Each structure stands twice: as C-alpha cells, then as structure tokens.
Amino acid sequence: MLTRIDHIGIACRDLEATVDFYSRTYGFEVFHTEVNQEQGVREAMLRINGTDDGGASYLQLLEPIREDSAVATWMAKNGEGVHHIAFGTADVDGDAEAIRGKGVRVLYDEPRRGSMDSRITFLHPKDCHGVLTELVTAATPDNQHATPGDTQH
Ligand code: CMX
Numbered sequence: 001m002l003t004r005i006d007h008i009g010i011a012c013r014d015l016e017a018t019v020d021f022y023s024r025t026y027g028f029e030v031f032h033t034e035v036n037q038e039q040g041v042r043e044a045m046l047r048i049n050g051t052d053d054g055g056a057s058y059l060q061l062l063e064p065i066r067e068d069s070a071v072a073t074w075m076a077k078n079g080e081g082v083h084h085i086a087f088g089t090a091d092v093d094g095d096a097e098a099i100r101g102k103g104v105r106v107l108y109d110e111p112r113r114g115s116m117d118s119r120i121t122f123l124h125p126k127d128c129h130g131v132l133t134e135l136v137t138a139a140t141p142d143n144q145h146a147t148p149g150d151t152q153h
C-alpha cells in the first residue's frame with residue numbers, strides 16, 4: 001500500500017546552487033547527500049516532514065553525472081524542473097507486482113538501490129499520464145534515524 005509522498009525528484013544543473021536556493025528561500029536543510037552511480041546522479045535529500053506511517057517526505061535534488069543518464073537526457077529536452085514523484089510503501093515488491101498486473105509498465109524486474117539504501121522501482125511515464133513515478137521502500141521504518149552525511153555508491 002502506498003502511504004505517503006516519499007519524495008519529489010527535481011532535476012538541476014548545479015546541485016550546490018539549487019540546495020542553496022531551497023535553503024535560503026524556504027529554510028529547508030540537507031538531510032543526506034550521495035552519489036548514485038547506477039542512476040547517474042549526485043543528489044541531496046531535503047527532509048520536509050515526517051509522516052504518520054513512520055517515514056518522511058523529502059525533496060530529492062538531482063544533478064546528472066553522466067550525459068547518458070536519465071536525468072541528463074530529460075534535462076536536455078526540458079531544462080531544470082520536476083522530474084518524477086515517488087510514493088512510499090512498506091512493500092515495493094508487492095506493490096510493483098500489483099501495479100504491473102494492472103497493465104502499467106514497471107521498469108525494473110527487481111527493485112534497485114535508491115537514496116539512503118532504500119529499494120526503488122519506476123513506472124513508465126507514458127502509462128502514468130505523463131508522470132514518471134517511483135515506488136520506494138525506505139531502509140528503516142523511520143528515516144529520521146538514518147545518519148546524515150555523504151556516501152558514495
Ligand atoms: N517525466 C515524464 N515523461 C518522461 C520523463 C519524465 N521524467 N522521461 C521521459 N519521458 C517521456 C519523454 O518525454 C518521451 O516522450 P515522447 O516520446 O512523447 O517524446 C518518452 O518518455 C521517452 O523518453 P526518452 O527521452 O526517449 O527516454 P527513455 O525512453 O530512454 O527513458 C525512462 C525514459 C522513463 C525509461 C527513463 O528516464 C528511466 O529509466 N527512468 C527511471 C530512472 C530514473 O529516472 N533515474 C533518475 C532518478 C533516480 C532516483 O530517483 O533515485
């Protein structure tokens with residue numbers, strides 16, 4: 001069951017400048033940063049609020065590290081902006097299978113590694129009325145207890 005907005009993914013050209021904008025303008029703070037080699041991004045997670053399922057909601061700021069990455073390809077066409085939305089669930093495997101059964105293309109056979117050791121998969125935007133949609137199961141039930149900091153994967 002999808003129980004929260006886990007994050008909104010925002011494509012940007014300059015991660016530090018974009019973090020600075022969200023920090024100066026709204027007072028949002030960086031909770032976590034990492035490089036996800038497989039997804040081809042450097043990213044910063046800004047924690048916005050906790051949620052009643054024990055998780056949290058974030059903004060995920062994404063700067064591509066490769067020209068052939070999904071974010072770089074998308075930004076070449078669209079410029080900076082909202083790239084995807086992500087719903088949180090305790091069971092990404094089960095929910096992805098159930099959604100696949102409804103005729104929506106799930107992009108991965110098995111969930112892959114996402115931010116903060118979460119498990120993620122994506123639904124094809126063309127099957128979701130133009131919205132690239134991610135499903136996320138957090139590594140721990142309560143991300144508030146994850147250790148903020150830099151990791152490289
Ligand atoms: N939102 C909405 N539509 C999108 C989209 C997006 N983010 N990305 C692509 N599309 C649309 C394109 O506009 C295009 O539509 P048209 O045919 O009408 O022009 C169509 O989908 C195909 O797009 P494409 O540019 O040819 O790109 P690909 O098919 O090669 O890739 C996708 C699209 C969704 C399969 C690819 O972006 C993908 O695998 N995404 C999942 C991984 C990802 O996004 N990783 C980065 C985030 C990591 C994280 O959140 O942790």
Ligand code: CO
Binds near residue numbers: 007009060084086134
């Ligand atoms: Co995401």
